[in-house]
Amino acid sequence: MKYIKNWLLVILTLIMMCGCSLSPVVQNQNSKNTETTKLTIVTSFYPMYISALNVAKDIPGVEVINLTKPQTGCLHDYQLTPEDIITLETAQVFIVNGAGMESFMEKVVKQQPNLKIVEASKGIKLIKNSTNGEENPHVWVSISNAVKQVRNIAEQLAVIDSLNAEKYKTNADKYIGKLEKEREKMHSVLDDVKYRDIVTFHEAFPYFAKEFNLNIIGIIEREPGSEPSARELASTIDKVNRLKVKALFAEPQYSAKASETIAKETSAKVYTLDPAVTGSMDADAYINIMDDNLKVLQEALK
Numbered sequence: 001m002k003y004i005k006n007w008l009l010v011i012l013t014l015i016m017m018c019g020c021s022l023s024p025v026v027q028n029q030n031s032k033n034t035e036t037t038k039l040t041i042v043t044s045f046y047p048m049y050i051s052a053l054n055v056a057k058d059i060p061g062v063e064v065i066n067l068t069k070p071q072t073g074c075l076h077d078y079q080l081t082p083e084d085i086i087t088l089e090t091a092q093v094f095i096v097n098g099a100g101m102e103s104f105m106e107k108v109v110k111q112q113p114n115l116k117i118v119e120a121s122k123g124i125k126l127i128k129n130s131t132n133g134e135e136n137p138h139v140w141v142s143i144s145n146a147v148k149q150v151r152n153i154a155e156q157l158a159v160i161d162s163l164n165a166e167k168y169k170t171n172a173d174k175y176i177g178k179l180e181k182e183r184e185k186m187h188s189v190l191d192d193v194k195y196r197d198i199v200t201f202h203e204a205f206p207y208f209a210k211e212f213n214l215n216i217i218g219i220i221e222r223e224p225g226s227e228p229s230a231r232e233l234a235s236t237i238d239k240v241n242r243l244k245v246k247a248l249f250a251e252p253q254y255s256a257k258a259s260e261t262i263a264k265e266t267s268a269k270v271y272t273l274d275p276a277v278t279g280s281m282d283a284d285a286y287i288n289i290m291d292d293n294l295k296v297l298q299e300a301l302k
Contacts, residue, residue: 040090042065042095043095045075047277048096048149050285051153051286068084088112092115092160097140127210130219138206143290153172194301199219199240199268202254205275221258240268247271274289
């Protein structure tokens with residue numbers, strides 16, 4: 001009986017020793033998890049999401065979420081939803097276009113004072129709209145400005161998350177290389193087009209037009225959804241006929257009804273030019289959209 005008790009004591013001691021030897025492993029695993037930085041980045045809308053996705057690519061612990069739905073388009077007069085507020089509460093960083101695009105920023109700053117704001121358009125010279133004199137926020141439609149925005153995002157994230165600073169910069173360099181290659185490709189085609197006068201759907205393309213030396217002689221709708229008056233339509237039709245404009249550019253996000261009305265009264269043809277505000281959530285989506293725009297312009301302006 002005495003031997004049995006002794007063996008039981010030995011077995012219990014071994015079990016306790018094993019338990020003690022396992023506990024540090026568990027603690028180390030928990031410690032490792034706490035050391036891994038979890039950074040949630042929220043972007044205001046589609047073009048900012050694509051840029052941030054490339055800059056934060058394959059960085060452990062860094063997650064990029066888009067605030068608005070992919071089909072939202074430009075944030076003209078966009079109002080934050082309760083779901084948006086909840087999403088922002090989970091974030092440490094909010095990447096915005098800036099330049100007046102996000103009209104709700106005052107509310108965000110007030111409700112989330114600890115949220116780090118990254119302004120992608122920082123330092124970019126803004127163009128004023130021809131219709132109302134306001135500064136135009138559609139800077140990303142120019143590839144050169146998109147490059148600046150990617151650089152801004154990387155630099156500001158590197159300050160916020162210094163542990164991954166070099167990774168942000170390396171990713172930005174790789175993506176910028178792709179953007180510059182696409183820009184060079186577009187210039188090789190568009191620098192020699194014969195016709196340069198175009199009519200666009202709304203004020204989304206002045207930066208794009210400036211980059212490729214296109215002349216926007218008319219805007220069909222100042223803001224999407226604001227149908228032009230009969231007088232405005234007549235004025236645009238007269239200008240298109242007088243200048244012998246070949247191309248009217250609608251946008252895939254909106255109805256082409258007004259453009260088609262003008263086309264019927266002129267010799268111009270309606271094409272689709274994409275301002276890259278909706279589309280695939282793939283990292284190369286912006287470049288693919290610009291490539292499609294190049295094919296359209298090549299056909300429309302030949």
